[in-house]
Amino acid sequence: MIDSIRGRSLLTLNxxxxxxxxxxLDTAESxxxxxxxxxxxxPALKGRVVASLFFEESTRTRLSFETAAKxxxxxxxxxxxxxxxxxxxESLRDTIATIDALGIDAVVMRxxxxxxxxxxxxxxxxxRVINAxxxxxxxxxxxLLDAFTIRQVLAERQGLTGVETGSSLFEGLHVLIVxxxxxxxxxxxxxxxxxxxxxxxxxxxxxxLMPVDIAHWxxxxxxxxxxxxxxADVVGLLRxxxxxxxxxxxxxxxxxxxxxxxxxxxxxxxxxxxxIMHPGPMNRGVEIDSRVADLPAAVINRQVENGVPIRMxxxxxxxxxxxxxxxx
Amino acid sequence: xxxxxxxxxxxxxxxxxxxxxxxxxxxxxAEVAAHVDAPLGTTEIDAEDCWVGPGxxxxxxxxxxxxxxxAETIESGAHAGVIGGFTALVAMPNTEPAxxxxxxxxxxxxxxxxxxLDVAVAGAITQGRRGEYLAPMAEMAALGVRLFTDDGIGVxxxxxxxxxxxxxxPLGVTLAQHCEDEQLASGGSMNESLxxxxxxxxxxxxxxxxxxxxxxxxxxxxxxxxxxxLHLSTARSVASVVAARAEGLPVSFxxxxxxxxxxxxxxxxxxxxxxxxxxxxxxxxxxxxxxALRTGLVDAVATDHAPHAPExxxxxxxxxxxxxxxxxxxxxxxxxxxxxxxxxxxRFFDLLSRGPARVAQLRHADAPGPLNGxxxxxxxxxxxxxxxxxxxxxxxxxxxxLHSRSTNTPYHGRELTGRVRSTVARGHLxxxxxxxx
Numbered sequence: 001m002i003d004s005i006r007g008r009s010l011l012t013l014n015x016x017x018x019x020x021x022x023x024x025l026d027t028a029e030s031x032x033x034x035x036x037x038x039x040x041x042x043p044a045l046k047g048r049v050v051a052s053l054f055f056e057e058s059t060r061t062r063l064s065f066e067t068a069a070k071x072x073x074x075x076x077x078x079x080x081x082x083x084x085x086x087x088x089x090e091s092l093r094d095t096i097a098t099i100d101a102l103g104i105d106a107v108v109m110r111x112x113x114x115x116x117x118x119x120x121x122x123x124x125x126x127x128r129v130i131n132a133x134x135x136x137x138x139x140x141x142x143x144l145l146d147a148f149t150i151r152q153v154l155a156e157r158q159g160l161t162g163v164e165t166g167s168s169l170f171e172g173l174h175v176l177i178v179x180x181x182x183x184x185x186x187x188x189x190x191x192x193x194x195x196x197x198x199x200x201x202x203x204x205x206x207x208x209l210m211p212v213d214i215a216h217w218x219x220x221x222x223x224x225x226x227x228x229x230x231x232a233d234v235v236g237l238l239r240x241x242x243x244x245x246x247x248x249x250x251x252x253x254x255x256x257x258x259x260x261x262x263x264x265x266x267x268x269x270x271x272x273x274x275x276i277m278h279p280g281p282m283n284r285g286v287e288i289d290s291r292v293a294d295l296p297a298a299v300i301n302r303q304v305e306n307g308v309p310i311r312m313x314x315x316x317x318x319x320x321x322x323x324x325x326x327x328x
Numbered sequence: 329x330x331x332x333x334x335x336x337x338x339x340x341x342x343x344x345x346x347x348x349x350x351x352x353x354x355x356x357x358a359e360v361a362a363h364v365d366a367p368l369g370t371t372e373i374d375a376e377d378c379w380v381g382p383g384x385x386x387x388x389x390x391x392x393x394x395x396x397x398x399a400e401t402i403e404s405g406a407h408a409g410v411i412g413g414f415t416a417l418v419a420m421p422n423t424e425p426a427x428x429x430x431x432x433x434x435x436x437x438x439x440x441x442x443x444x445l446d447v448a449v450a451g452a453i454t455q456g457r458r459g460e461y462l463a464p465m466a467e468m469a470a471l472g473v474r475l476f477t478d479d480g481i482g483v484x485x486x487x488x489x490x491x492x493x494x495x496x497x498p499l500g501v502t503l504a505q506h507c508e509d510e511q512l513a514s515g516g517s518m519n520e521s522l523x524x525x526x527x528x529x530x531x532x533x534x535x536x537x538x539x540x541x542x543x544x545x546x547x548x549x550x551x552x553x554x555x556x557x558l559h560l561s562t563a564r565s566v567a568s569v570v571a572a573r574a575e576g577l578p579v580s581f582x583x584x585x586x587x588x589x590x591x592x593x594x595x596x597x598x599x600x601x602x603x604x605x606x607x608x609x610x611x612x613x614x615x616x617x618x619x620a621l622r623t624g625l626v627d628a629v630a631t632d633h634a635p636h637a638p639e640x641x642x643x644x645x646x647x648x649x650x651x652x653x654x655x656x657x658x659x660x661x662x663x664x665x666x667x668x669x670x671x672x673x674x675r676f677f678d679l680l681s682r683g684p685a686r687v688a689q690l691r692h693a694d695a696p697g698p699l700n701g702x703x704x705x706x707x708x709x710x711x712x713x714x715x716x717x718x719x720x721x722x723x724x725x726x727x728x729x730l731h732s733r734s735t736n737t738p739y740h741g742r743e744l745t746g747r748v749r750s751t752v753a754r755g756h757l758x759x760x761x762x763x764x765x
Contacts, residue, residue, distance in 0.1 A: 014526070093642035113644030114528040115598025122599075123642075135646065137528030185528060212533075213525030 143189030179238030337375025355755025383415025395424025600648030
């Protein structure tokens with residue numbers, strides 16, 4: 001277990017302790033204030049170079065990371081890489097070596113292959129690697145910003161700051177994650193974060209979208225989604241990729257909505273004060289009814305907004321604490 | 329006249345063994361005796377404290393030529409082979425283009441004949457290994473091809489596989505199958521398991537292999553044709569074939585060294601060096617394979633030597649090609665799996681020489697052919713394909729000193745016990761102390 005990401009790469013939440021996660025959340029909270037200033041910039045990473053390397057395009061995540069890096073005064077190299085390194089004819093090792101030759105302190109990396117960020121860390125051990133999503137493996141900053149958002153909203157209701165609450169608001173919190181768990185890096189990171197912070201996590205979804213090893217995850221699988229809705233303090237929806245709903249995994253998108261969509265009717269059976277979350281982009285009308293997405297209970301825009309301070313915190317802890325050299 | 333003598337080795341025949349000298353004259357074993365008076369000018373090879381046995385036979389080598397010469401050539405593969413103790417290799421047909429016709433088979437045989445060891449060819453079962461139409465097996469058989477396979481992929485269509493078996497049966501050839509139902513494997517890149525779920529890598533379930541093994545056993549029962557199962561990797565696959573063989577079905581199977589030495593946990597680092605099809609399985613599968621090896625249930629150890637250019641292993645796990653090297657360390661890995669100092673030398677040579685030679689029909693007793701003379705009994709009159717194995721040597725695998733053109737070994741840095749000291753192929757000393765002669 002890692003008790004702090006200071007000076008380290010961030011590849012997965014699986015090995016992060018509660019203490020390490022809380023440190024990121026607390027650090028992010030101090031950056032929320034920066035984002036509300038007229039001049040949204042601190043000199044924490046002045047002179048440092050952060051490369052963003054998106055093998056799989058994701059404009060939202062890339063902008064969020066680049067905004068975070070710029071607000072820390074880092075220089076940002078933004079590289080749009082073709083969808084597959086193999087198609088482009090260059091190996092992952094050569095691609096990262098080329099970027100490294102430009103002189104970088106950190107690389108923020110998104111890749112369609114599970115494990116690609118870990119491989120890159122082996123290729124350039126002196127560079128901090130921030131995993132911005134690798135295949136179906138992990139999306140650590142999403143897990144962190146989701147946990148941050150829950151803490152922030154629940155703390156506000158008690159008139160406290162998130163920092164004051166530590167991880168206490170997660171004790172016994174009921175979190176229900178719904179949808180394509182099998183193919184979701186967001187689910188894997190969210191579950192790791194919530195469980196580390198003390199929440200009780202259940203998952204729901206069609207049998208074809210459950211991972212093969214779900215019995216060994218620190219979660220329980222709900223049999224009846226409609227009952228579980230009444231149990232949940234937080235409902236985390238996952239995006240259903242349209243191609244999964246063409247009969248390969250789910251007979252149709254309409255059937256998915258019927259079995260696991262957060263419909264208007266289901267939303268009315270949520271507990272009072274329950275939160276609705278979605279990592280975006282949403283398929284309105286599929287996993288979430290359009291009106292439900294716009295309810296006050298839906299904190300989806302908060303999640304997007306919190307992406308920047310969380311990524312500032314991750315970059316700050318990971319890069320500011322480093323002076324070259326390899327990870328501890 | 330050329331002559332060489334192996335002095336005072338522990339000469340391992342099929343059932344007996346004794347310390348003796350082995351004299352080879354003009355490529356043939358001329359005398360085996362407690363002490364041999366060699367003619368003047370005979371090359372002397374010290375085999376004291378070593379095993380002397382029939383040269384190793386690999387029935388599953390990817391030599392990559394034609395098409396992927398940057399990864400391996402017939403010549404470089406032969407070099408790796410003799411260093412590893414081999415005197416015969418069977419070249420797999422998944423080259424580019426595939427070995428599915430007489431012209432290409434003749435090309436590989438001709439190139440092979442110029443190397444230090446014997447290169448036999450496995451032909452493709454289907455045209456282009458596409459699993460659609462039968463390849464001209466009779467024409468290739470006329471060139472001496474005795475094994476046919478679409479290895480890299482199994483023949484997926486059961487109707488076509490049935491016809492292939494019916495067609496092959498009167499030709500006296502053996503069909504060899506890479507058993508994995510690709511629809512069930514669904515493009516996965518490691519064993520489907522707890523670990524694959526956690527790593528977010530899509531899995532190739534054990535069942536994808538087992539279901540095809542079971543299908544093909546029933547096709548053998550139906551057709552009566554001979555079949556060999558390539559690189560079985562799960563406990564249930566092995567149990568199925570062992571049971572069918574005991575019933576009298578004409579089947580045999582091999583296991584690959586990586587499947588009895590490495591388990592799926594190696595994939596945790598996402599290092600594509602550990603990517604192979606069928607994938608590395610669970611620890612209990614590894615243990616079951618080792619038990620099968622020790623108890624004499626396995627027909628052959630086969631390397632599935634699969635060279636890949638380095639840049640292809642610098643790709644993400646799911647994009648990188650499957651396969652790893654095997655020729656240069658399989659003897660040591662097998663020796664260790666059989667208990668190292670407790671290793672039964674008869675079993676060792678059964679698994680690495682006599683068994684595979686029988687499967688590939690390369691023995692002295694098989695239908696006459698230029699490549700016969702492997703897996704022998706070390707008696708006078710046999711072609712001299714021999715290996716000297718030092719059971720007490722210790723060495724460390726170093727990818728930079730391999731003779732293969734590629735370096736994709738998963739064993740880099742691993743210390744091994746037992747090592748091939750000398751290889752005599754076609755009566756010539758071709759490798760000695762890890763150096764080509």
